Amino acid sequence: MGLEADDSSSPGETVMVVMDANRSRGNVHAIEWALRHVARRGHTVLVLGLLCEIGKRASCFPFHMGEKLERLGEGEVDPTELEEEIARKRDEYKSCLQPFYRHCKKNEVKLESKIAAGLCPRKVTVDEAQSCNTCWIILDSHLKKDKTYIYAHVCCNLALVKGKDVVTLMPSKVILQKSSLKHRRVDDALLSNEPITDDQEEKSITPPPKTCCWYPLAWRTGFPRYFTQSELEVITSGFSEENIVQTQDNVKVYQGQFQETPVLVNCFSQNDERFWSMLRILSRVRHRNILNIVGYCFTGSSMFLLFDFPFMGTLEINLQNDDLAEKILWKARWYIAVEIGACLRYLHEQCVDGLIVHLSVCSSNVIYPLGGSAMLANFMTAKCLKDGSPGDNQSLTHCLNLQEDDGIAIDVHDYGIFLLELITGRSARCSLDPDKEDLIDWALPAIEKGSLSEVRDPRLTDTTDDRLIHHMAQAALLCLQDLNRRISMSEVLAVVRGHEIARPGC
CATH class of the missing domain: 3.40.50.620 (HUPs)
Structure with a gap:
């Protein structure tokens, strides 16, 4: 035009x-x-x-x-x-x-x-x-x-x-x-941007409502940046108890607002090594499907990380709600699989500063921002496995003694379970309930024998995108069937995208 x-x-x-x-x-x-x-x-x-x-x-x-x-x-x-x-x-x-x-x-x-x-x-x-x-x-x-x-x-x-x-x-x-x-x-x-094609590496951002808060702070020029504690007090209304949205593993999460944009403030206790690990990793990575930090602050007694507020919650929450799950159609689920797969490939193979493994990929750690693209969150367990840069004796501490191949294998295996969550609409955390059948034990045998109809989310009745479900299922098999084979995220992502159909052991 x-x-x-x-x-x-x-x-x-x-x-x-x-x-x-x-x-x-x-x-x-x-x-x-x-x-x-x-x-x-x-x-x-x-x-x-x-x-x-x-x-x-x-x-x-x-x-x-x-x-x-x-x-x-x-x-x-x-x-x-x-x-x-x-x-x-x-x-x-x-x-x-x-x-x-x-x-x-x-x-x-x-x-x-x-x-x-x-x-x-x-x-x-x-x-x-x-x-x-x-x-x-x-x-x-x-x-x-x-x-x-x-x-x-x-x-x-x-x-x-x-x-x-x-x-x-x-x-x-x-x-x-x-x-x-x-x-x-x-x-x-x-x-009027062009439609997405299967061979496109990244999905274009769908323009959200044009308000002053729709654009993530972490993507704006000048972020991430250092915040003073007085700024955080303003953001969280003086760290009001009413602003606490979650307390887990000694980390308090406050909801607040900065520059008319909702944010989350994670408060760590003094000398919590997870703060330094997350700050070290997230200050270096840049990917549109990673929930990156808006800012950070450390004082004598507390340490803080700021994130953009996940307006639409986690993928797990959306899949557990029937009304919300019905709106995540097969093509959208396939896009999510591609986005998170590309994000893991970036962490494993494309980070300039070395290999990073997430070690906790699941639907409860994938969130939706207002723009609509899935983002990998919660880097509490993430580790740098190839970092030759000089570090601070106090803050940039030693990484987990984890072999490179083992870390990649964990992420690939977790990604395979994540694909099962997308296909079945069930949360992998249900496997922790002794009264419910393990997700892998239930879904994998059906996929192996080609009976996708037995495990696909019954809330989605449209069959026009069966090809995309098949791609995700084949990728899940590749990740979960042969745990002794070392598989890269590039191989897995190729299967998800339908560029090749690889089988374990080939």
């Missing part, structure tokens, strides 16, 4: 056009759209080319055309290969941008370009946007999978250019908080 961009930006601001520099030909549609619809007199248009496939552990290497390469981090990358690739891309970008210089000069728009090499295009884009006065980020079509993460970590407008004058707009949070008619057309564009 052809769209006119909102003219809310000011001179002196930067319009970033982000392109996948690994492609043999740059996507000039993004530049053309930015210059035609967004750039105004006095703006700087920064074309950022991202090289994401050099080296195995390369950090970000910002490189301005015509300037000396400045290495900002250590990484396993061949300097010669890096220099040659950047030199080639420099010449390619100069040629690509040449036709636009005259247009920019005529309209008093400054055109700059930069190449960045590294493994994390999302982080490079967010960091660059936050380092300058950015009013728009324009992504080329090759960066479609990164748009949700980038949008969650910036406050400016974002556009994904999918073709010539075919654009998806995601307006800034400031615009989302206004209800004036001037911005209603842009909101309509946001609501």
Whole structure:
């Protein structure tokens, strides 16, 4: 669709056009759209080319055309290969941008370009946007999978250019908080995002009601951050007993409000090692399906972690309520399986600082935020198993003496039980009741013989998504049937997504 961009930006601001520099030909549609619809007199248009496939552990290497390469981090990358690739891309970008210089000069728009090499295009884009006065980020079509993460970590407008004058707009949070008619057309564009496809890595965020509190604090710029105890006293009404929503394992959980957004404040006793473990892990991980911290505080007697309030409760609560469970259709349950599976794969295989295992994956530790995406919560038992970074003698204490493969196996096994919970609609915690049959003992034999009808949630009668149920069932078998086989979350997630049908022992 052809769209006119909102003219809310000011001179002196930067319009970033982000392109996948690994492609043999740059996507000039993004530049053309930015210059035609967004750039105004006095703006700087920064074309950022991202090289994401050099080296195995390369950090970000910002490189301005015509300037000396400045290495900002250590990484396993061949300097010669890096220099040659950047030199080639420099010449390619100069040629690509040449036709636009005259247009920019005529309209008093400054055109700059930069190449960045590294493994994390999302982080490079967010960091660059936050380092300058950015009013728009324009992504080329090759960066479609990164748009949700980038949008969650910036406050400016974002556009994904999918073709010539075919654009998806995601307006800034400031615009989302206004209800004036001037911005209603842009909101309509946001609501018309493309449908989800089976091979899409991440599900787009469904825009929730446009209030000042819908956007999670943990996703906003400037969070997580340190809170003073006086701030926490305001948030919790002086740690009022009326604000306590839960007390478990010597942790008090208070409900409160910060910046008109509901939050939960977990209060730990002095020297509770779980506080330091959670702070250490959650301050390093960034994934849209992890309930991350909003902030933290530690005093002489108490320690606190702040989280966004889980508006729709845990998955377990929703499955135990018939009215709520009927609204979680098979496609939604499959999405939940994919999201939590991708989250575990991130923890096991993609964290820059090393392997992390959760060790407590179940429906009672998966929550719904207001936006509708499932999020893994409760990192009380989580452990870093590959952490070579220096630590604080007091706070960053030793991790559990747990073998790497054993930790992964526990998460994979728990994920298999979690899939059974999605399929059957039953909570795994019912297995703790001696009067009720164990979930695995009841469901697994039926799935093994192909009798899904015996165990599938009877509250959902629609059979059009049987294929998705089958994928989840096959993945559950893979996780639970052969405990001696070491299986990765990448293998399991492939089965959930239907990319391959793997069987235990194959």
